[in-house]
Amino acid sequence: DGGITQSPKYLFRKEGQNVTLSCEQNLNHDAMYWYRQDPGQGLRLIYYSQIVNDFQKGDIAEGYSVSREKKESFPLTVTSAQKNPTAFYLCASSPGQGNSRYSYNEQFFGPGTRLTVL
């Protein structure tokens, strides 16, 4: 089955540590995204990538870093510079350019990773 996987489901981090959240998709999608979700605030975009080896900052990129070395993978690192990292993190993908207009903008979401800083 095609889809998006995120691991781990739950992650605990001590203050001052960097942690990396995994996101893998086998949908052959060009674009991938990372969102942060906090209660009552909806989803906020951290980083997105429209193509391999390229990515752009979203609205709340400070304290986070990403890489896009492979089309199917878009890992997110939460660094010690992120002041309040406890949140639910969602990864998404979309077909991106080159596909039909009607599938261009639809995003497909993974199951999420809950990060807690101890």
Added chain:
Amino acid sequence: AQSVTQPDIHITVSEGASLELRCNYSYGATPYLFWYVQSPGQGLQLLLKYFSGDTLVQGIKGFEAEFKRSQSSFNLRKPSVHWSDAAEYFCAVGLYNFNKFYFGSGTKLNVKP
């Protein structure tokens, strides 16, 4: 700046009653519009989407939404709510040829037996 507003944070309806969740957006042109549903601790699932054409769109699980250009709204409706519909619902706006989404803050739906 683009924005998506869901004015209702929480809504409680009785099982079998009708439902309408409100969504308003702010954008200069007609965007792509989406409704997603999220169960606790899960990812988001697409309910329906509007790109163009008929302004009343049908989605999964018996949901529908109507795009009203004059009101910049895209409200989600269901004629008869089931207990399994209890979840959080997000409205989202996608911009053509610009691969980003803007999400509303969500509406939590509780269903009374």
